[in-house]
Amino acid sequence: MKEDIEQQERASLLALERATETDSLKEVRLHYLGKNGVISLLSEKMKTLSKEERPILGRHLHQWRTTFSQALETKEKLLNQRADSMAFEDLDSSLPGTSFPQGGLHPLTLLTDRVVQIFRRLGFSLAEGPDIDDEWHCFDALNTPAHHPARQEQDTFYLPDGRLLRTHTSTVQIRAMEEAVPPLRIIAPGSAYRRDEVDATHLAQFTQMEVLCVGEEITLADLKGTAEYFLRELLGPQTECRFRPHFFPFTEPSFEIDIRSPIISRKWLELAGCGMVDPAVFQAVNQRRGDSAYDPEYISGFAFGFGLERLLMILAQIPDIRMLLENDLRLLKQFSGEF
Amino acid sequence: MKIALSWLYDYLKTSQTAQELAQVLTRAGIEVKSISSLGVRVSHVRVAQICSSEKHPNADRLSVCQVDDGSGKTHQIVCGAKNYHPGDKVFLALPGAILPGGINIQVSQLRGVQSEGMMCSAQELGLEEESAGLYILPSQTPLGMELNTLLPEETILELEVTPNRPDWLGHLGIAREAAAFGAGDFHWKEEVLPPMKRDHSLFSIESLEQCSFYSLRSLHNISVKKSPLLLERRLQAVGLRGVNNIVDCTNYVMMETAHPLHAFDADKIKGTLSIRFAHEGEKLRALDGKTYTLRDVDLIIADQHGPQALAGIIGGAASSVTETTKSIFIESAVFNPSTLQASARFHHLHTEALYRFERGTQAHSALEASARVSSLILSESEAEAVEEIFVAGSLPEKRILPLRFHRVRKQLGITLCNEGISSLLKKLGLLPSPEGWEVPPWRLDLTREVDLMEEIVRLHGLESIQASHRSFTLPSTPADHAYDAAMLLRRRLLAAGLQEVKTPILCSAPPTNQNALLLRNPMGEEHACLRTSLIPGLLEVAKRNLYQKENSVSIFEIGKIFQSLPKNSLDHEESLSLGILMTGQQVPLSWRRREERSFDLYDLKGIFEHLVPGKISFSSSKTLFPSYALALDFFCDSKRCGYLAYLTPSEARELMLTGQEYSVIVAEVALSSLCKTMRDHSWQKIIPLSKFPSITRDFSLVLNKEITYDLIEQELLAAREPLLKKWMPLDTFTDVKGEKVPLGKKSLTLQFTFHHDDRTLRAQEVQPVCEHLLLRLKKTLGIEIRS
Structure with a gap:
């Protein structure tokens, strides 16, 4: 019996050594440690032994079981480790990743949203107005004289009933003031239309952003502060702004805003028109409202506006504005990120 | 408007360069579009007089001239031009001169005769872009003077003048503004204004509203000739052509003071001049050689024979100043801008005078300009002026x-x-x-x-103003909500793999749609109409990209569409719409070899179902556009707000390149209802999570092909089994060979999910429910379990 145990012990350790895979190791475990395994059977046989022999051999058997179990576990760990390290051996991790269909927003939407978010930080709300408007909202209320060239059929699209396609989003200024009393702080992105020949820098239909702030004691300093804050948020803190005197019928004084920034251009670039709302505009609104909510003696305001396509051309270095109309997916997909 | 720098510096004493001046003007609000130079620097070109001219002995087309350059020595010059007479003064290029075209002047032999230089045309000297023959100089031009001294290189500033500042349309006004902004000192000797006399026998104004001021100055003993070189060159520099000394002087003063003037040949004016509207059909032969048929809204200057000028726009040929003119009237007036503008637009005329009148003129400058031109003409010739100026209308007021x-x-x-x-x-x-x-x-x-x-x-300047921010709070507006909803929708569509596009609003008029809004003055038929749908634009985009070999196009647009409305309609003329188009491969080509298939209706349906889960439904559409093969009406909260459709295969083929046979699926949905459902401004309330597990059972069914899924759903609902919480199709197919399922039948695998809210469900409880459901499907729809 003793020889039997010792022989089996040697055989077990040899079998353990020979097992080189987790599967064969499992067999070894089953063979020796299983319910009907070698060790169990030997334990069973113990019963037949004498009282003197039984404790000695019993101890021996127990020791064997312990050392064998430990060795088995160690071997198991080793084999697992080896198997784990082999698991992805054949994988070429340098192949490209799975591509999922990617959507994207149009760059004009991305830019519009960026602009909207900046003005919202300042507390501006959105406003809207119709693309088809009347001469009063587009010209008269905005202090544009009856014989002004912009009103001509060669510059403005008219409908047969005498209404027109707005030539600027400034119409929304008037509509907002008709609807609400001051203070007022709105932005309005929207389409505008002019009878321009379409070329590299002109479209007959384009997108403008209108900004209006009206209240008591709104001054030129507020216009400057707002415009500069907006432009530096959009174009970077090192952006320089220049306010160049200009003329618009609906603001007095009027300016054009030029910007210069090391990341965009070293040259001054014309970007926006702005000014203090002309008292005549307030008076036109009052007349339509039938009150004096916008009395220019107490109420003042600033307005500014710019073309979003033009801004986009500058930011994204698009040489021809018509590229924005083509909707070539190869171009649009380049704007997968946000601005 | 063009400004000649040397001319400007007559009134602005400064040492500033053109670039420095441009900066000052920019600061003042005058945009400088460009700075360019006119003329060239050439040496060895001087004024010379042709003494004699003889035929070249060996060439018919050439002549041999003796030319005096003022140095006391005559030069023999061989010349091909014909437009001169002995005694004329010309520019002579002597050996050593290098002309603008790179012509190097040397002593040379021309057909055996020595030529010691070249007599030049204006073009050869770079003075004009095109000219024929020699440049004949005015007789008073000093002999021997160098071209560089006589006509120095001129710097031209092209300015963009805003319409509110008509005073900037002359050199004086610009000089005055530049001086105010610190560019230098303003120098201008104001003219002594002649005494004014009202004399109704000379002229009369019919309507002061059309002509608020009119004046004539009478000058006699005029000799009409070529203008002095400097004056002519200055006019050319700012874009005007020299005509004769009288016309040139009026133009010169206009470019100086910004007030337009006109000169009539006084001897050709018969009777009293009248400033009146034309009679319908009256004719005027104008200075441009064209004859204009006038309307009763055209303001004219007429004598007893008829129109002599279209007021403020163009003069008549009959009373124009010619070589035989001996006395003249200088007209200086103030006309109604809109009347002139309307006339000019109708007759397709645009003149420098009109440009200034339509921006605004006033009596003070009219008088000043008249006095200035008189003294300019008197200084150039032996003319005499009548002392008074005849005026009518309102004089300037403070x-x-x-x-x-x-x-x-x-x-x-x-x-x-x-x-x-x-x-x-x-x-x-x-x-x-x-x-x-x-x-x-x-x-x-x-x-x-x-x-x-x-x-x-x-x-x-705005630089010294301290920037500030005034803050006040305002509630968000309906436009804010609409904007946020549209952005949310955009991002959902983006997550579904769709690319946003933007297509033009102006399009060609659809042949059938009666509701389209047409423009009165479109720019071509392709842009004559406001779009009534986003789909045509999206089809164009798909076409373009398929042509570019794109194999997967899934795009959307959110934009306004337009429709004309009957009176009292509650609909909106303009509304936001969502358009979607999908065609081509559903997944991009990849080494992963996933199942390759093209987009179909279910892809588009799925996008909508996930936008607002549970609130979207569809039903087959009764109204089908001719270009659609199959269409579904789209309901949002049970309200119809759009459709989904397959383009007919033949329409789809037209879009594709040869060899591609993809389906084209489109959808158009009104945004307002969709957004209202997506964002109803109340927080989503949660449904508590169940602690108990659910049981699922899959059944493969065989049924007639015609039985649609919605019929099965209706049956399952009607069964009212409280434990049945959910069902979904797992698979459906037919077999053309009739092996897996018989012909005329289809297979459908359904998964049922059972659940009890209060306890763990046992399998035995589910069994009878399944049996009931299957029995019901068999009885009503003849659906069998697939063996």
Whole structure:
């Protein structure tokens, strides 16, 4: 019996050594440690032994079981480790990743949203107005004289009933003031239309952003502060702004805003028109409202506006504005990120 | 408008360069579009006189001239031109001169005769872009003078003048403004105005509204000839052509003072001149050689024979100044801008005079310009002027504007003291008076207090104003909500793999749609109409990209569409719409070899179902557009707000390149209802999570092909089994060979999910429910379990 145990012990350790895979190791475990395994059977046989022999051999058997179990576990760990390290051996991790269909927003939407978010930080709300408007909202209320060239059929699209396609989003200024009393702080992105020949820098239909702030004691300093804050948020803190005197019928004084920034251009670039709302505009609104909510003696305001396509051309270095109309997916997909 | 720098510097004493001046003008609000130079620097070209000319002995087309260059020595020059006579003065290029074209002048032999230089045309000297023959100089041009001295290189500034400043349409006005902004000193000797006389026998104004001021100055003993070289060159520099000394002088003064003038041959004017509207059908042969048929809204200057000028726009040929003219009338007037503008537009005329009249003129400058041109003509010739100037209409009046200094500071946010503000206004020629500020006559744009404020801030500059932010809170607007909803929708579509596009609003008129809004004055038929749908634009985009070999196009647009409405309609003429188009491969080509298939209706349906889960439904559409093969109406909260459709295969093929056979699926949905459902401004309330597991059972069914899924759903609902919480199709197919399922039948695998809210469900409980459901499907729809 003793020889039997010792022989089996040697055989077990040899079998353990020979097992080189987790599967064969499992067999070894089953063979020796299983319910009907070698060790169990030997334990069973113990019963037949004498009282003197039984404790000695019993101890021996127990020791064997312990050392064998430990060795088995160690071997198991080793084999697992080896198997784990082999698991992805054949994988070429340098192949490209799975591509999922990617959507994207149009760059004009991305830019519009960026602009909207900046003005919202300042507390501006959105406003809207119709693309088809009347001469009063587009010209008269905005202090544009009856014989002004912009009103001509060669510059403005008219409908047969005498209404027109707005030539600027400034119409929304008037509509907002008709609807609400001051203070007022709105932005309005929207389409505008002019009878321009379409070329590299002109479209007959384009997108403008209108900004209006009206209240008591709104001054030129507020216009400057707002415009500069907006432009530096959009174009970077090192952006320089220049306010160049200009003329618009609906603001007095009027300016054009030029910007210069090391990341965009070293040259001054014309970007926006702005000014203090002309008292005549307030008076036109009052007349339509039938009150004096916008009395220019107490109420003042600033307005500014710019073309979003033009801004986009500058930011994204698009040489021809018509590229924005083509909707070539190869171009649009380049704007997968946000601005 | 063009400004010649040397001309400008007649009135502006400064040492500034053109670039420095451009910066000052920019600061003043005059945009400088370009700075260019005219003329060239060439040496060895001087004024010479042709003494004699003889035929070249060996060439018919050439002649041999003896030319005196003032040095006392005559040069023998061989010449091919014909437009000269002995005695004429010309520019002679001597050996050593290098002309603009790179022509190197040397002594040479021409057909055996020595030529010691070249007599030049204006083109050869770079003075004009095109010219024929020699450039004949006025006889008074000093002999021997170098071209460089006579006609130095000129710097031209191209300016963009805003319509509110007609005074900037002359060199004087620009010089005055530049001086106010510190560019130099303004120098201008004001003309002594002649005594005014009202004489109704000479002319009469019919309507002061059309012509508020009219004046004539009478000059006699005129000799009409070529203008002095400098004057002619200056006019050419700013884009005008030399005509004769009289016309050139009126143009010169116009470019100087910004007030247009006209000269009539006084001997050709018969009877009293009248400033009146034309009679319908009257004709005027104008200076441009064309004959205009006038309307009764055209303002004219007429004598007893008829129209002599289209007021303020163009003169008539009959009374124009010619070589035989001996006495003239100088007209200087103020006309109604809109009347002139309408006439010019109708007759397709655009002249420098009109450009200035339509922006605004005034009597003071009219008188000044008239006096200036008279003295200019008198200084150039032996003419005599009648002492008085004949006038009619209203004479200039003083304009005084009040200004509140405290309001200036408040409105502009500046801290200037009263004296500071006053000194700025004085720089612009405004004069303080007890009632306010007297506005100089040329400043037509200054009519209100706010106009003076603009002047103050223009001079003060915005740089020194401290930027500020005023803060006040306002509630969000309906437009805010609409914007946020549209952005949310965009991002959902983006997550579904769709690319946003933007297509033009102006399109060609659809042949069938009666509701389309057409433009009265479109730019071509392709842009004659406001779009009534986004789909045609999306189809164009798909076409373009398929043509570019794109194999997967899934795009959307959110934009306005338009429809004309009957009166009293509650619909909106303009509304936001969502359009989607999908075609091509559903997944991009990849080495992963996932199942390759093209987009179909279910892809589009799925996108909508996930936008607002549970609130979207579809039903087959009764109204089908001819280009659609199959369409579903789209319901949002049970309200119809759009459709999904397959383009007919033949329409789809037209879009594709040869060899591609993809389906094209489109959808168009009104945004307002969709967005309202997506964002109803109430927080989503949660449904508590169940602690108990659910049981699922899959059944493969065989059924007639015609039985649609919605019929099965209706049956399952009607069964009212409280434990059945959910069902979904796992698979469906047919077999053309009839092996897996018989012909005319299809297979459908359904998964049922059972669940009890209060306890763990046992399998035995589910079994009878399944049996009931399957029995019901068999009874009503003849559906069998697949063996």
